Amino acid sequence: MTQRRDWAPLLQAAPLALVLLLFFVFPLVATAVVSLWNYTEYSLVPDVTSRNYAEMFEGCGNLSDGLCTTFRTYISTLRLCGLVWLCTLVLGFTVSYFLAFHVRSDTVRMALFLVCTAPFLTSNVIRMISWLPLLGREGLVNQALVGSGVVDAPQDWLLFSDFSVVLAFVHLYTLFVVVPVFNSMMRIDRRLLEAAQDAGASGWQTLWHVVVPLTKPGLVIGSIFVIVLVMGDFVTIGVMGGQQIASIGKIIQVQMSYLQFPAAAAQAVVLLGLVLLVIAAMTKLIDIRREL
């Protein structure tokens, strides 16, 4: 290596830095700034006001009249998020565990792993639409339920409900848990499991005291993905909830369509703050860069 300053890495990293600056950093700055602006029906008014935040939390101090819209929306989104998180974590862990510890041939393991991850490369909307012929009033599930006499009449809660939203989320996002958890599990030294067995640990004890702690990084990364994807969602909740269920992302989208940019920006800032808090708490647990 020469002693003179080497510019090559800087130049090689420059395009990435430029794209992120133009389409990520500046937009976030613009959002933060505009969230403090005023607006009229047709234009933005650049002055500093707390109006957007004040309107967002209007009536939230007074709990006697019930919760304000903003709090209600946050709580309902958080509830969905919690449900989806729980389901994807348990399912993702189980699937990865099977792949990592029960499949013996490497080729079969990789093939099955690809089977689990390939849907990530196909369209989310189509994967949502594909639930419609199954869950609708005339759908396959209802036909089967009524036909077998389990229920008397077609069930309405199957589609355009919290149930269908959670189902679609689990369907779409479990692989965001499978990939990092599988990655963590494949790095576990198999001798540790044998050592635990030799020391007299039962299957469950080995799982809980050896596998789970060593899989923590993968679980954390998967959790971050799922939480962020659900918290900011408006597409899945929109399509699977029949445009009836409120979410934070939906509020932002609606405000954008009414050209209330500063109000939407304020919502986005609060959402971002919340998500960053969650991520900060989680990354305290691990170092992402060592996981690659």
Add this chain to the structure above:
Amino acid sequence: MDETRRPLSFWVLAAIFTLFVVFLYGPTLTIFVLSFQGPEGGLTFPLRGLSTHWFETLWRGTGVIDIWASFRRSAWLGLVVMVLTTVISLLAGYAFRRRFPGQDLLFNLTIASLIVPSIVVSLGIALEFRLIDDAVKAYAEAHELAWLAEGYNSAMGLFTSGLGAHLTWTLPFGLLIMFAVFNRFPGELEEAARDLGASPWQVFRHVVLPLVAPSLVGVALFGFTLSWDEIARSSQALGDLNTLPLELQGLTSTVTTPEIYALGTVTTGVSVAVIGLSFLGVAIARRRAAAKLLG
């Protein structure tokens, strides 16, 4: 451990895994079947005959949906995103193998770009471009540039704000793949090449590039398919013309014929074709790299 007999837990987990795969693929297969619904058929089972009727309606654009304009837009955007993602990720991945100032900041920004909620990024880009538009219009008025004031509409568009929005989503995946590749990269080969007098460019061109080529196909695959299916980041950042997934999303609440399933089948078909082509590409690149190393 008994190597021949599977424990009970294996069979339980295998059953769960099988159900999971059915859960993953079942619904998509359902709409694949339903897209061949007969002309009289509806959105659900039973099938009233098998036909390609809904594909024909879709193809002629005579049905509810005229989708080909947005189909072409999505395809072009996907190709551009694919090329840019591959080139930029390769360069950045290569840069990260050495120290450079701002390295940690850039890495954290890339990860942040992946995990900031898409709606926030999309909104931000929309605001940014709106501010640019306002600034240009104000400038035109201040300097009485009539041609600019009248001719200028918006800087927002498929290949400006839309392209940027997609790159904020595809580049983190690209960089992470390159990280994984270079972390397992045999550094001795480069050293050997340098010892034999190769210039940095020659090392890159004749040693590094052939070795990482199969992974680059993977990056390209992610670049195209992620862009082809992207909704959340595009939603606010495209201007007037929509991409295919956005059109599809709009159609979910209006279309009442199996035409939408036919469209779903065609779109998934494109994704599957691209995935298949990539596997072929990886196989070819591997073979060539192996031949190069041996020969």
